[in-house]
Amino acid sequence: MGRPKEFDVDEALCAALQVFWRHGYEGASLTELTDAMGITRPSLYATYGNKEELFRKVLDRYEQSHMCFVAQALAEPSVRSTIEKLLKGYADVLTDPMHPPGCLGVNSAVCGGEGSGAIRQELIARRSLSEDTLRERLERAAAEGELPPGEDPADWARYVMSVGLGMAVKAASGASRAELERVAELALRALPTARQDAKVA
Amino acid sequence: MGRPKEFDVDEALCAALQVFWRHGYEGASLTELTDAMGITRPSLYATYGNKEELFRKVLDRYEQSHMCFVAQALAEPSVRSTIEKLLKGYADVLTDPMHPPGCLGVNSAVCGGEGSGAIRQELIARRSLSEDTLRERLERAAAEGELPPGEDPADWARYVMSVGLGMAVKAASGASRAELERVAELALRALPTARQDAKVA
DNA sequence: TTGACACTATATCGGTCGGTATAGAATTCG
DNA sequence: CGAATTCTATACCGACCGATATAGTGTCAA
Numbered sequence: 001m002g003r004p005k006e007f008d009v010d011e012a013l014c015a016a017l018q019v020f021w022r023h024g025y026e027g028a029s030l031t032e033l034t035d036a037m038g039i040t041r042p043s044l045y046a047t048y049g050n051k052e053e054l055f056r057k058v059l060d061r062y063e064q065s066h067m068c069f070v071a072q073a074l075a076e077p078s079v080r081s082t083i084e085k086l087l088k089g090y091a092d093v094l095t096d097p098m099h100p101p102g103c104l105g106v107n108s109a110v111c112g113g114e115g116s117g118a119i120r121q122e123l124i125a126r127r128s129l130s131e132d133t134l135r136e137r138l139e140r141a142a143a144e145g146e147l148p149p150g151e152d153p154a155d156w157a158r159y160v161m162s163v164g165l166g167m168a169v170k171a172a173s174g175a176s177r178a179e180l181e182r183v184a185e186l187a188l189r190a191l192p193t194a195r196q197d198a199k200v201a
Numbered sequence: 202m203g204r205p206k207e208f209d210v211d212e213a214l215c216a217a218l219q220v221f222w223r224h225g226y227e228g229a230s231l232t233e234l235t236d237a238m239g240i241t242r243p244s245l246y247a248t249y250g251n252k253e254e255l256f257r258k259v260l261d262r263y264e265q266s267h268m269c270f271v272a273q274a275l276a277e278p279s280v281r282s283t284i285e286k287l288l289k290g291y292a293d294v295l296t297d298p299m300h301p302p303g304c305l306g307v308n309s310a311v312c313g314g315e316g317s318g319a320i321r322q323e324l325i326a327r328r329s330l331s332e333d334t335l336r337e338r339l340e341r342a343a344a345e346g347e348l349p350p351g352e353d354p355a356d357w358a359r360y361v362m363s364v365g366l367g368m369a370v371k372a373a374s375g376a377s378r379a380e381l382e383r384v385a386e387l388a389l390r391a392l393p394t395a396r397q398d399a400k401v402a
Numbered sequence: 403t404t405g406a407c408a409c410t411a412t413a414t415c416g417g418t419c420g421g422t423a424t425a426g427a428a429t430t431c432g
Numbered sequence: 433c434g435a436a437t438t439c440t441a442t443a444c445c446g447a448c449c450g451a452t453a454t455a456g457t458g459t460c461a462a
Contacts, residue, residue, distance in 0.1 A: 040412090162364060169310065169363075204439040
């Protein structure tokens with residue numbers, strides 16, 4: 001009962017995603033958000049709670065829609081193809097002209113230093129979770145003998161994440177897709193090759 | 202003639218550096234800055250111009266004092282030792298307990314999205330300059346035959362910068378020095394080895 | 403029709419932002 | 433001394449921040 005909403009909740013969320021992506025969490029003002037979403041300020045608060053909760057909902061949507069390639073990459077048969085799909089897919093998203101350059105999470109992360117509050121911790125936790133997922137995939141590979149003994153899956157997961165984060169910063173600075181793909185290719189060269197594998201074994 | 206300053210200009214600049222490092226450019230408020238510097242707001246404007254100019258002076262000091270290892274690394278004899286000193290030295294600074302974690306430039310960079318203004322462009326330009334310097338060092342190595350033919354110095358410089366930027370983000374997220382050193386070690390594995398070099402040649 | 407209800411619109415809240423005008427205090431010159 | 437100069441201190445500027453109170457508007461059930 002009562003008066004129905006005059007806007008599409010999901011569509012407005014998508015508009016908010018674009019604004020947060022472009023300006024980061026703190027850089028996106030409520031005025032910008034409501035303008036882009038086509039709703040008024042009280043509507044935003046009634047529907048999404050507040051700026052923080054809106055951003056969390058945006059983050060969820062971002063991971064589900066734009067980061068869906070991650071799950072596909074983790075399902076790849078080999079470590080190499082997994083990491084390759086991961087970094088190449090990331091390069092694609094970071095430079096997709098349909099969206100602002102860079103990564104929503106990274107664009108919103110660094111700002112505010114260390115005492116800034118809950119959103120910063122939330123982003124750190126989400127990145128940590130992503131790294132854990134990759135590490136578990138690599139641990140499985142190690143258990144199956146694909147990773148040479150002595151190679152630490154945690155180290156490799158951290159390395160891949162670092163390269164990805166660096167690519168995100170470079171994308172936000174204007175790097176092209178081709179440039180980021182070259183970064184991904186060079187990053188892949190660090191992986192132990194079959195020859196090196198045999199040499200160690 | 203006139204009344205002398207009651208504070209040390211360089212010392213106050215150093216205090217401002219700490220604040221900007223911890224909170225980023227936009228995250229550092231004038232109140233925080235003046236409190237840390239031990240001066241009043243009009244003194245800050247009379248001495249350093251405004252917040253932007255103060256930050257530029259801080260950036261200069263940061264590069265000269267905390268990034269001095271870069272010049273040493275570029276003077277290393279080999280490509281490998283250059284990149285190793287570069288990444289290891291960066292890991293050191295990023296996790297030095299004497300300073301806030303992460304990189305002043307990166308902590309101040311991503312925030313504000315893409316339209317944020319002059320400071321953002323300044324930081325992008327400085328990073329681009331750093332990458333150019335590294336690329337020139339690698340071009341020299343390539344000309345001397347240290348880099349195998351077919352290897353693009355620009356690609357390698359971009360790759361090293363990306364790894365460094367990623368390390369900076371991870372450091373700001375709480376990564377330890379040991380973790381970043383492991384990232385640097387794995388990143389170094391991407392470098393062409395003597396064996397691969399010989400194989401190509 | 404008539405409430406009850408949920409949405410929208412306007413105007414505004416206290417707080418903080420970067421930046422300054424103004425007045426008082428301290429030093430060097432003539 | 434007194435005038436000129438340069439610093440410091442207080443108080444304040446308009447603008448914007450995130451968040452809301454209040455009033456008006458549309459839609460349902462009874």
